[in-house]
Amino acid sequence: MRLPRPIDLLNRSVSVRGLHIARAIAYGEHPRQAMDIYSPVGLSSAPVIVFFYGGSWQTGARGDYRFIATLLAAHGYVVAVADYRIYPQTRFPGFVEDSTRAIWFVREQVQHFGGSGEALFVMGHSAGAYNAVMAALAPDAPALCGVIGLAGPYDFLPLKDPVIKTIFSGPDDLRSTQPITHAHPAAAPMFLTAGAADRTVLPRNTTALAARLRHLGAVVETKIYPSLGHTGILLAMLPYLAWRAPVLRDVLGFCAACRAGDYATGSEIATDMVRRPI
Numbered sequence: 001m002r003l004p005r006p007i008d009l010l011n012r013s014v015s016v017r018g019l020h021i022a023r024a025i026a027y028g029e030h031p032r033q034a035m036d037i038y039s040p041v042g043l044s045s046a047p048v049i050v051f052f053y054g055g056s057w058q059t060g061a062r063g064d065y066r067f068i069a070t071l072l073a074a075h076g077y078v079v080a081v082a083d084y085r086i087y088p089q090t091r092f093p094g095f096v097e098d099s100t101r102a103i104w105f106v107r108e109q110v111q112h113f114g115g116s117g118e119a120l121f122v123m124g125h126s127a128g129a130y131n132a133v134m135a136a137l138a139p140d141a142p143a144l145c146g147v148i149g150l151a152g153p154y155d156f157l158p159l160k161d162p163v164i165k166t167i168f169s170g171p172d173d174l175r176s177t178q179p180i181t182h183a184h185p186a187a188a189p190m191f192l193t194a195g196a197a198d199r200t201v202l203p204r205n206t207t208a209l210a211a212r213l214r215h216l217g218a219v220v221e222t223k224i225y226p227s228l229g230h231t232g233i234l235l236a237m238l239p240y241l242a243w244r245a246p247v248l249r250d251v252l253g254f255c256a257a258c259r260a261g262d263y264a265t266g267s268e269i270a271t272d273m274v275r276r277p278i
Contacts, residue, residue, distance in 0.1 A: 011066040014238070019073050022113060027082070027105035032089065033098055035082040035106075036062050038073040039114040047119035047145070047259060048078045050106050054126025054151075057095055057167050058087050071237055075252055078115030080106045084131065092168045092177055099131040100138055107142045121255055123148035125234050126201060130154065130179060133190070133209070137182040144188040146258035148251055151194045151233050153201045154179040154209035180209050185217040189263035191254040192220060193247070195228025219263050223250060 004012075022037045040046060049072055053060045062081040069079040084098035099122075107117040122144060124132035129152025136147045155178055159165045168177045175181045192210050194203040203224050213220040225245040228236060235241050237248040257263050 007064045010235075010238075011064070014067045014070045016066070016070055019070065020113075025080075027102050028098065030085055030089075030098075032083045032085050033101070034062070035080045035102060036066075036069070037106075037110075037113045038066075038069040038079045038081075040073055040076055040078070043076065043078075043114050045111075045116040045119075046076055046078045046114055047121065047255065048080070048106060048110050048115040048117070049121045049123050049148075049255075050080045050082060050103050050132075052082060052084065052099055052102075052122070052124035052128030052131045054124070054128045055086065056164070057092075057127050058163065060086065060128075068234065068237065071239075071248060072251075077121075077255075078110060078113055080110070087163070087167045091166070092170055093134075095127075095131055096134045096138070099135040100140065103135055103144075104142055118143075119259060120144055121146050121148065121258070123150070123251070124152065125150040126152060126230065128152075133179045134182065136188055136190075137179060137184065141188075146255060146263065147188050147190045148254065149190065149192045149206070150247070151198055151201050151230050152179075152192070152205060152209075154192075154205045156201075156205060180212050183209065183212045183216055183218065187213060187216075187218040189219040189254075189258050190221070191223075191251065193223040193225065193233065193250070195230065195233045195245075196224050196226050197228055198230045198233070200230035221254060221263075 018041050020039045020041055024034050026034050053065050062083045065081050069081050072079045082102040084095045107120055110117050122132040122136055129149035133149050192206045194206040210220045210222040228245055236244045
């Protein structure tokens with residue numbers, strides 16, 4: 001008998017009561033082009049979050065992130081957790097193309113799951129934050145209410161890891177692989193956050209992209225949480241770990257502000273950053 005993994009125990013700790021879960025919804029032909037959609041029972045035209053997980057573009061499975069989907073759905077959001085092709089099945093830009101395709105699919109089909117494609121957010125952690133931001137900054141991106149990036153790599157040249165070098169080996173100009181290169185003034189409002197103790201993806205990725213977006217006139221809010229590491233920023237969203245940092249509260253607050261029009265493109269918002277050496 002296989003022993004439960006820590007992630008299995010974590011997922012079991014979060015209740016799915018009041019939610020309908022549609023599993024393995026295909027958005028493409030490849031087996032990994034599929035998503036699970038979590039819908040609050042009885043709601044219609046609810047706001048929507050498409051979530052992309054991390055794993056260095058090499059690992060990950062949508063079922064492992066039930067806890068994130070459940071936490072967000074409990075606050076009235078329809079949540080889609082999407083798989084995407086990973087290495088060696090694909091290299092850059094395959095996973096970005098899949099993410100864009102998944103977002104478009106949700107926008108066009110989410111009314112069948114109680115959501116509104118007009119109130120659409122994308123969110124990701126680590127490599128998933130990279131996917132979310134790259135898809136959101138693309139010329140063919142759908143209209144988005146906002147983008148949430150948790151501990152994302154947005155400005156990580158030069159490449160050092162041999163596998164990461166292979167994954168991003170396609171373009172002649174590696175700068176085209178970096179989200180910071182694609183920043184533009186009409187970008188959807190972004191909430192970019194990281195843990196100050198993150199040594200997997202340094203917080204400078206968050207601050208560099210945020211600075212570039214602000215320079216161009218786009219709307220961005222940043223937070224660097226003291227003491228949180230790379231996975232800790234996700235785990236802090238759990239109710240029993242919220243004492244570590246108000247990550248879930250801040251994500252939901254950002255989404256509510258976007259829906260209220262407070263972060264309309266071109267507006268000025270305050271940066272609430274915990275300033276400490278990083």
